[in-house]
Amino acid sequence: MIKNVRIIPGCIACKTCENICPQVFHIEGTSRVIGYDFEKYRQAVLRAERMCPVNVIKVDRDDTEAVAEAFAEATLIESRYLTRDVLALSFGVREFSAVAGQYVSVRLRDSDGEFVRSYSLVEFSAAQITLWVKILPDGRGGRVLSSLAAGDRVGISEALGHFVVAEPDIPHAFVATGTGLAPVIPMLRALPADTPKLVFFGVRTQADVFAADILSAIPNTRTIITCSRPSDAWSGERGRVTDHLQHITSDMHVSICGNPAMVDAVERTLTDRWHDRARILSERYVDQSADTLTPRSWIARIVWDGEIGTFVRVAHYVLLTLSAAVPFAWGYAPSLRGDLWDVSWYAVTLLMCIRPIGDLLPDVFLFRALLPLRQGLGILSSVVVATNAGFAYLPDFANFLTLYTSARMWGFETRLLFARLAEIVGIILLITSNSLSQRLLGKWWKRIQRLSYVYFFAAGIYLAHIGSDAAIPAMILVGALWIAAFVKNRRSS
Numbered sequence: 280m281i282k283n284v285r286i287i288p289g290c291i292a293c294k295t296c297e298n299i300c301p302q303v304f305h306i307e308g309t310s311r312v313i314g315y316d317f318e319k320y321r322q323a324v325l326r327a328e329r330m331c332p333v334n335v336i337k338v339d340r341d342d343t344e345a346v347a348e349a350f351a352e353a354t355l356i357e358s359r360y361l362t363r364d365v366l367a368l369s370f371g372v373r374e375f376s377a378v379a380g381q382y383v384s385v386r387l388r389d390s391d392g393e394f395v396r397s398y399s400l401v402e403f404s405a406a407q408i409t410l411w412v413k414i415l416p417d418g419r420g421g422r423v424l425s426s427l428a429a430g431d432r433v434g435i436s437e438a439l440g441h442f443v444v445a446e447p448d449i450p451h452a453f454v455a456t457g458t459g460l461a462p463v464i465p466m467l468r469a470l471p472a473d474t475p476k477l478v479f480f481g482v483r484t485q486a487d488v489f490a491a492d493i494l495s496a497i498p499n500t501r502t503i504i505t506c507s508r509p510s511d512a513w514s515g516e517r518g519r520v521t522d523h524l525q526h527i528t529s530d531m532h533v534s535i536c537g538n539p540a541m542v543d544a545v546e547r548t549l550t551d552r553w554h555d556r557a558r559i560l561s562e563r564y565v566d567q568s569a570d571t572l573t574p575r576s577w578i579a580r581i582v583w584d585g586e587i588g589t590f591v592r593v594a595h596y597v598l599l600t601l602s603a604a605v606p607f608a609w610g611y612a613p614s615l616r617g618d619l620w621d622v623s624w625y626a627v628t629l630l631m632c633i634r635p636i637g638d639l640l641p642d643v644f645l646f647r648a649l650l651p652l653r654q655g656l657g658i659l660s661s662v663v664v665a666t667n668a669g670f671a672y673l674p675d676f677a678n679f680l681t682l683y684t685s686a687r688m689w690g691f692e693t694r695l696l697f698a699r700l701a702e703i704v705g706i707i708l709l710i711t712s713n714s715l716s717q718r719l720l721g722k723w724w725k726r727i728q729r730l731s732y733v734y735f736f737a738a739g740i741y742l743a744h745i746g747s748d749a750a751i752p753a754m755i756l757v758g759a760l761w762i763a764a765f766v767k768n769r770r771s772s
């Protein structure tokens with residue numbers, strides 16, 4: 280019997296577990312266990328454990344019942360280079376089935392043991408599949424795959440993923456960089472011939488272009504190939520894929536695939552232009568090298584086997600308990616009110632730092648592991664604001680209305696304007712901080728949560744006005760971290 284399922288720190292959010300068993304695993308930043316009927320989904324849970332590329336799913340079970348094999352045998356038929364570092368591999372398989380756009384997890388073996396990497400299906404039939412693999416200079420998977428000879432065997436999972444064709448009758452745009460083009464090919468082929476298709480394909484140099492002939496043979500398809508570092512001889516488009524997105528119109532379904540920074544940048548650009556979020560589909564080729572055998576930084580090694588996950592959960596509940604205690608402290612211990620404001624401010628500053636530091640130091644798992652803490656920190660800081668507003672205004676509602684409507688507030692006194700702004704936003708954030716709001720608001724929820732920046736800066740300016748020494752340095756620190764993370768993400772996109 281399966282007694283418990285845990286996700287230890289280091290999840291890279293590749294979504295494999297959620298694709299295999301959405302009833303138990305759900306990705307919110309990183310993977311979380313959301314369902315507890317482990318016995319009902321026993322085989323799927325055990326498959327997810329075996330297919331997790333970074334081995335962070337820990338299943339505690341008190342039986343020795345055999346686990347069904349998660350990988351089928353695949354035999355290499357042929358491999359050939361499409362460019363200097365993109366290798367096309369065809370494998371013979373048995374009774375294979377997939378939907379265009381899906382990927383497989385491939386179990387490989389080297390002198391350090393077995394490990395798993397994911398690759399999208401370029402072509403597939405019941406008897407054969409083709410993958411396009413980028414060979415990175417120190418890539419473990421690429422090293423094994425590029426050294427295979429015809430007849431060698433690897434393990435291949437069932438087809439996985441939800442990156443598949445939707446709304447086939449409306450115009451489609453595809454944005455891909457490098458081998459991110461792999462799932463795009465079968466998706467283009469799966470679309471009706473008369474559906475207009477637009478493909479943005481980003482590579483570094485002219486020598487990195489591949490599959491142009493395949494793309495030009497697909498009916499009704501316009502391809503924009505763009506080189507980020509072209510030579511003078513290159514006559515095509517220049518720049519990153521994000522520089523050409525103006526060709527995407529709001530009636531298009533957009534599928535994006537490739538490195539996560541590029542996918543984030545394209546999603547951001549489109550949603551900032553109010554492209555319907557429901558018409559954007561993404562596949563992120565997340566880095567899967569965070570192997571438990573070879574954690575990559577000394578902090579990673581220290582926290583790797585530690586219970587950072589438990590620490591985060593406990594800290595989250597401590598923050599929720601503190602939040603619940605705020606109204607009582609406010610009402611019964613007036614001397615603590617100033618301290619509560621400080622706590623609120625430090626909580627929101629910490630919240631603001633976690634994501635950019637995580638982006639800047641992706642190898643330091645500690646910061647990724649702290650992502651779930653942001654909800655607790657956000658609740659704590661907005662409870663202080665809401666409590667203050669409630670205690671101050673509800674007993675004297677007329678005065679409250681005057682404050683919100685007076686000319687002093689709307690333009691003559693910056694301090695008041697920012698205090699009120701922080702209050703309004705803090706209350707909205709508090710009301711929407713639960714998962715019910717998240718479900719009800721759908722794509723609007725994330726947009727509303729972005730108000731936390733407004734809250735942070737409005738409250739910071741207010742605190743600076745009333746003499747806080749910490750507010751301005753904290754705002755400068757957070758601003759600098761966000762700019763550095765933005766620049767880094769943009770460079771790697």
Ligand SMILES: Cc1cc2nc3c(=O)[nH]c(=O)nc-3n(C[C@H](O)[C@H](O)[C@H](O)COP(=O)(O)OP(=O)(O)OC[C@H]3O[C@@H](n4cnc5c(N)ncnc54)[C@H](O)[C@@H]3O)c2cc1C
Nearest residue numbers: 397398399412413417418419420421458461564565567568
């Ligand atoms: C759903 C899914 C589908 C995927 N499909 C494909 C596919 O069709 N074709 C394909 O080539 N890859 C695909 N990937 C990525 C692939 O699984 C591997 O992560 C990638 O090929 C690197 O593996 P490796 O073992 O060769 O290198 P690793 O040993 O994992 O990494 C070697 C070094 O390169 C760095 N690194 C790893 N990934 C990247 C990257 N993307 N960019 C820059 N540096 C990196 C690592 O940090 C490390 O320092 C997919 C990933 C996912 C999650």
Ligand code: SF4
Nearest residue numbers: 290291293294296331
């Ligand atoms: S890394 Fe493992 S736990 Fe995280 S999403 Fe992928 S399969 Fe799930």
